[in-house]
Amino acid sequence: MLRRTLAAVAAAALAFVAPVQAQAPAAAPVEIQFWHGLPQPLGGLLEKIVSDFNASQARYKVVPTFRGSYAETMVGAVAAFRSSSAPHIVQMFEVGTGTMMAAGRAIRPVHELLASTGVNIDFADYLPPVRGYYQAADGRQMSMPFNSSTAVMFYNKDMFQRAGLDPNAPPKTWAEVEAAARKLKEAGIACPMTTSWPAWIQVEQTLAIHNQPLATQANGFRGMNAEMRLGGALMVRHMQNLVEWQRQGLFRYGGRDSAADGLFPSGECAMAFASSGLRARVMREARFQWGTAMLPYYNDVAGAPRNSIIGGASFWVMNKGPNAGETGGRSAAEWRGVAEFFRYIASPEVDAKWHQDTGYVPVRRASYELTRRAGYYAANPGADVAIESLLRGGAATDNSRGIRLGGYVEIRTIIQEEMEKAFQAGQSAQQAMQAADTRANAVLRNFERQNARAAQ
Amino acid sequence: MDRKVIFKGRALPLLLLLPQLAVTLVFFIWPAAMAVWQSLLQQDAFGLSTEFVGLENFAEVVADPAWRGAAANTAVFASSVAMLALGVALFLAVQADKAIRGQRFYRTMLIWPYAVAPAISAVLWLFLFHPSIGLIGRALNAAGVLWDYQLNGSQAMLLVVIASAWKQVSYNFIFFLAGLQSIPKSVLEAAAIDGARPLRRFWTVVFPLLSPTTFFLLVVNLVYAFFDTFGVIHALTKGGPGKATETLIYKVYVDGVDNLNLGSSAAQSVLLMVFVIALTVVQFRFVERRVHY
Structure with a gap:
């Protein structure tokens, strides 16, 4: 018991120290583990986004790893959590949402992460069927929508x-x-x-x-x-x-x-x-x-x-293991890094490019507009059918x-x-x-x- | 007794055994014990809430019509694979044992399929028998045979049996060939002088003398069909259509990995473990003694 308290105190102390260290120019960037389940060529496009994020700043370094199919990635994340080595971010297919949402202390809901790190993402601009799929019944965002498709x-x-x-x-x-x-x-x-x-x-x-x-x-x-x-x-x-x-x-x-x-x-x-x-x-x-x-x-x-409705996957934030306690087994800098990465992938420019490169739908209205204004749909007739069907009939029931x-x-x-x-x-x-x-x-x-x- | 002559004391032999014991303990006994323990629990995927339920998982598994269906599939599948693989291999070995031209080439080619990974071999069969992209599948449909293993359970079973048996034929072939070559020529010649025709010589002389090999191969093939055919089924049918090709080992995988239902999956694998132990006991204690050497 005493040892656990000591560990918690040490972790808390580290949490205060870490951001200061990170500002020092010589400090190594904070590493964020990110597991995904996208095979090539999609996986490569996703990893390109990650390396662009890493190049855009020096404090955090997101390390992407391909873990096999969505189901294999899910099992891998579950096993890693049980042995207290869960990744910070895991990509999970939409059908795993119910399981993840019930996972209690295994996950850190995105709304909690954003509130505790002070990072703001405008979820109101997200397409309702996309954000709604990953929201709790009261509308709080549980996971970070990313690659979404529809039929x-x-x-x-x-x-x-x-x-x-x-x-x-x-x-x-x-x-x-x-x-x-x-x-x-x-x-x-x-x-x-x-x-x-x-x-x-x-x-x-x-x-x-x-x-x-x-x-x-x-x-x-x-x-x-x-x-x-x-x-x-x-x-x-x-x-x-x-x-x-x-x-x-x-x-x-x-x-x-x-x-x-x-x-x-x-x-x-x-x-x-x-x-x-x-x-x-x-x-x-x-x-x-x-x-x-x-x-x-x-x-x-x-x-x-x-x-x-949508298919595809979203990004879940995971605590390190079952005994990680309040901090989730991570420093404040690590949480901040996860939130910053999410802010980056939420930007309309990144989202619009992902949409045009892959055929997934844009998850934000702003990126849809951006793509339209760039003349993409005029050059590629039918590419907007998916978005139109996600928006058909007004608000989701x-x-x-x-x-x-x-x-x-x-x-x-x-x-x-x-x-x-x-x-x-x-x-x-x-x-x-x-x-x-x-x-x-x-x-x-x-x-x-x-x-x-x-x-x- | 002689061991005491070689080793003085117990420390050295124990020390020498230790690496093997450690490997067995860490890689075999410990996981098996974990499976037994897990089979007594009801647990969510992340291990956050655990409830000890005793033998409830086993009761559920045995009462589950899906598990019984998988057991029946496994019986059909394993016996068909073993019979087909043994039969074809024996036939080929007998032919290869004759003095024919290009014998060496013929034998080498027959051994090749064993080097192909199960999943790869399944993909090869897929390219042959897929109803719309497969060579033979298309030909069958063009010839008026309604071939679609994605919807016809019997055809799906036939396909996974053939694909699994094909891989095992090479292995059996090597053993049968070796067995045939160890049969003394004098016995066969004596039978021939007594007026036995080739077919009669085969059934009354060769086949009984081969029985140790056959029995050994039967056990190996059954174990293969039970446990090593996962890749073939996964790549070809994923247990479908419906549940027509879902075997016990495939169900363990689906329930554990896809469905994250660890208690049930562990209970099923414990049942399989019991089955293998029983099969081994039968092999050593009962049947092996009756086999004519």
Whole structure:
């Protein structure tokens, strides 16, 4: 006990001394460990931003490390925290948000970090679906939004022309999509439509766009006791349609997560629902005329269409370990360095460049404006479809703010598994959605039990 | 008794054993003990709240239809892989044992696949059998066979079995070939003089004499199918479609790494550990004695 108190005093003393030392010209910069999960070429672009930050000042040095996929980065950060060597900043995919938010003393919420270091970031300027995904129910910012995408529709203009469809009027509603798919099929196109990220796009996005809940408690934003609502009328109807279209050869299931990404740029499928981040690959690989459009909706559902939700990742600030105490095991200079880095990546210039280089959406209105004024959208038609769909229908509702469920990585897998069983004709759409509800609820209850005490 | 002649006292032998004991302790016993301990806990991912639940995790795992499904998949998968890998390897070894031209080249080529990492071999199979980018997958669909392992569970199982067995054939081949070469020519010649035809010679003379090798390989192949096929499944099907190719070891990974459900994952790996121990005991105590040497 005495030893711990002494350590705390020493840490506090260091905290006072460190900034003074840092001002001395000979002092080595304070190192900030930053783990990310972006493979090349995105990872290199991210590390370029980091080295630009390091070059912009001399007091802090952010050290980026690639830790494998998002899931591997998450497990790595969890393991590091348990052995008291967590990185200062970790990039975490959006589905890990519920888990991180419940992580209690493992994390330092961004609003706390900014308040304690006196750094100001104008979150009001952030796109609502972006900032909202990473906010607590009361609107306080929990993590730092960064690379965000949303789902859009890509379509092959050459194939549209061949099928007698107007290549400059992509279908807006699901009824129009179905009609277009039939014409494409008649014109001899083997794969009229496909989808990447079946759970994210055909379930989460579809529900958000139609202002329907995925789970109770505002999709989990209001509490861990949320229950799944996949068995609702809209979801069952949409799933029934997909299964039926697949049976008739209008829709092709291309696999889980991003497995179907290749089917569009290769010229195999005429319409593809995919992440807006696929744009870069389509530009590079497609040997045909193509266009981008917002996700379709059912026009007989009141209130549709609304904004789509985001995917991608945000930056979480972590305490060093379970026994790090009030200081989180870091000096004041380290916290300040993290906050300064966040201020840097929040600047519209950095954000706008990231958007233009990668195909992720700009997270701020200011960077959107900056990009527009630079003439980027005039030169790259369709690059703004993703942002427009994030802003469609005004302010986000409880159903279109995002998903805040613990163990959501597992739930997404469950949804995809049950969808696959429905596509195999092993069960009806209704059974699939109900089975997914039951299994996902078990995950939610398990998570609630494990985290009930940690969150306090 | 003779050991006391070599070493006076106990200190030196213990000292010499120490490095190996330390390695075993740190890399095998300790992690295994941690897994057993973790399997008795319910814990959040970050280890901030821990609850001792006794055997509850085990009860949940055994009652879970998903785990039972994975156990059934594993039984089908492991037995198919072992049978296929052993059968093909034995056939190839018997052919290679004959005096044929280019024998050396033929043998070397058969050993090659063993050097390929599981994940790489899975990618090679993916390029062959993917319904839209795979050479054979496209040909099958063009020929009117509805081939799509991403949606057809049986086809997915078939594919991971073939991909896993393919890698193991080389290993089995080497052992079978060595086993065949150690069978005395005189025995075969005696059988031939007695009028036994090649097929009969194989089943009544060669196969029984090979049985120690076969049994050893059977255990090795089962263990391979249980534990070392993770890379193949991960790269080809990720356990899907549905849960059609999710084996026990893959489920341990998914629950522990993707789902961060450490208690359940630890309980499952403890069950697997018990299974391997049982398999080893059966091998040494029961079956090995019956095998004809």
